Amino acid sequence: MSPLSKPRSATRALQHIILLSLLLPCLPQPLPSPSPSPTPAQPSLPLSPFNERLDAAYIAFQAWKHVITEDPKNLTADWCGPFVCNYTGVFCAAAPDDPCILTVAGVDLNHGRIAGVLTDHLGLLADLAVLHLNSNRFHGTLPTSMQHMRLLFELDVSNNLLSGPFPSFLTSLPSLKYLDLRFNDFDGELPDAVFGRQLSLDALFANDNRFNVSLASGSLTNSTASVIVLANTKLAGCLPPSIGDMADTLVELILLNTSISSCIPPEIGKLKKLKVLDLSHNEFAGELPESIGDMESLEVINVGYNMLSGAVPETICLLPNLKNLTVVGNYFCEEPVSCLHVPRRDDRMNCIPDWPHQRSHEQCIAFEHRPPVHCGADGCILPPP
Numbered sequence: 001m002s003p004l005s006k007p008r009s010a011t012r013a014l015q016h017i018i019l020l021s022l023l024l025p026c027l028p029q030p031l032p033s034p035s036p037s038p039t040p041a042q043p044s045l046p047l048s049p050f051n052e053r054l055d056a057a058y059i060a061f062q063a064w065k066h067v068i069t070e071d072p073k074n075l076t077a078d079w080c081g082p083f084v085c086n087y088t089g090v091f092c093a094a095a096p097d098d099p100c101i102l103t104v105a106g107v108d109l110n111h112g113r114i115a116g117v118l119t120d121h122l123g124l125l126a127d128l129a130v131l132h133l134n135s136n137r138f139h140g141t142l143p144t145s146m147q148h149m150r151l152l153f154e155l156d157v158s159n160n161l162l163s164g165p166f167p168s169f170l171t172s173l174p175s176l177k178y179l180d181l182r183f184n185d186f187d188g189e190l191p192d193a194v195f196g197r198q199l200s201l202d203a204l205f206a207n208d209n210r211f212n213v214s215l216a217s218g219s220l221t222n223s224t225a226s227v228i229v230l231a232n233t234k235l236a237g238c239l240p241p242s243i244g245d246m247a248d249t250l251v252e253l254i255l256l257n258t259s260i261s262s263c264i265p266p267e268i269g270k271l272k273k274l275k276v277l278d279l280s281h282n283e284f285a286g287e288l289p290e291s292i293g294d295m296e297s298l299e300v301i302n303v304g305y306n307m308l309s310g311a312v313p314e315t316i317c318l319l320p321n322l323k324n325l326t327v328v329g330n331y332f333c334e335e336p337v338s339c340l341h342v343p344r345r346d347d348r349m350n351c352i353p354d355w356p357h358q359r360s361h362e363q364c365i366a367f368e369h370r371p372p373v374h375c376g377a378d379g380c381i382l383p384p385p
Contacts, residue, residue: 013375030376047094047102049083054092055297056124057084057104064123095127096151106130110156113137124150134158134180142167142228147175156180165189171199180205182229187211190233192219200224207231207254215260218383223244229254238262238380239284241328244270256302257281263375264303269294280304280326285381286373288327292316304346304357309367312347331359331367 010074062322065079075088084104085092091106104125115137123145131149134156141164143159151176163185170176171193179194179201187210193199194206196219207229213220215237220228226249235258244267251273261283267293271277284306292301293315301316304326311334312327324344327335332350339345348357351364358364 009218030223036159047100049085049102049128051101051103053095053101053103053127054082054084054278056126057090058082059168060119060121060124061087061090063119064116067119068114068116070113072113073289075109075114091130103127106132109136111135112228115139118143120145122146125149127151129175130154132156133160136160138162140164140168144169147172151175154178154376155320157184159183162186166194170194177202182207184209189214190230192222193215193224195219195221195225197222197224203227205229207233209233212236213258215240218242226251228252230258231256233258235260238376239265239268239279240379241265241267243268247271247273250274251297252276254278255282260284261381263373263379263381264308265375266291266380268292271295273297275321276300278302279306282306286306286375287311288313288316288332290315293319296320298322300324302326303330307373308332309351309373310334312336312339317342331364333364 061079061084065076068076071077079087084090085102089107089109090104091108093105094100095101095103106129108130110132110136113136117140118138120143122143126148128149129151129253130153132154137160138157139161141162147169150173152173155176155178157306158180159182161184165188166186168191170179171191176199178218190206190211191215194204198347201223202225204225204227208231211233212361213233213235215235218240221240221242223246231254235255239260239262243265247270250271252275254276258279259282263286264279264284266289272295274295274363277298277300280302281304284303285308287310288303288308290313292298293313296319298319299321300323305328307330309331312332314336316322316338317325317336322342325339325342326346327350328346329349332352335347335352335355347355349359351359351367374382
């Protein structure tokens, strides 16, 4: 064997080493050990239906059911047993001051046609935020125990048979923003505090009761509400120039059939957010302020059935969002052609020459012979000299 040749065994070993070095990268490598996954959050346990607040709610609902005399839709038929959160019309949620406690947050019995009274035990529902009872037949008045509902945000008892003076405790509820008392038989003075900034309502519906409201105090224009509806109540006094102070919030103002005898102050034009203005069926006199043409958001204006006269300002008819212009039943003598382009327009029973469906010539002549209307700085109609 030549000294330069290698033994066969050494050659085979070298071949195996070379083969392994070629195959090694192709062999499966061990996977990296997985990083520890976070421990999954334990599902929150349902809140217990047993606690002192729900016990108090059970007492309240049982007492209320006891004074319900008719329930034609059987809405309270399942108001049995301690599980008040399962009652029809009752809504529960975690208590705002303790998310571990279940409490009654809302009651909605709208359109139930239920007859009966509102029991004093309702004050036990201290966490109630929403109470909707419209279109029922509850009579009596609101129990003073409701003053304990410090979280009450919406109260709707419209279209019932409730009576008596305005429930004064309502003005002390710190969370109340929506108050709907319309279509009941409440009477007496609507207190100034209803419009005050301490109560700070966002919506007030007091129409179709027998309330009296004094405009002389200026309380109405202190309101921060976006919606004020006082239709078919009695307003005493004149619409004040301070109406313009409501410019930041007011969106809808309904004062129809409120017995107001007044001029319409030009400051009303400051209400640039106002969309609906209804002053119909009153005794407004003088001219329609041209400043209304500055109310760029206005969609509906109704000044029908008053004693207004002069010309309908063209600036009103050119408002970009105006959809409804109602001036029926006044003594306007001129209306611009541009008003014809308002989608819904009612200008009947005025004194506009050559216009259809106007007052008789005799009526218009008689009105012209009346003393002219002079408006005072306070918005009131001045007596003739």
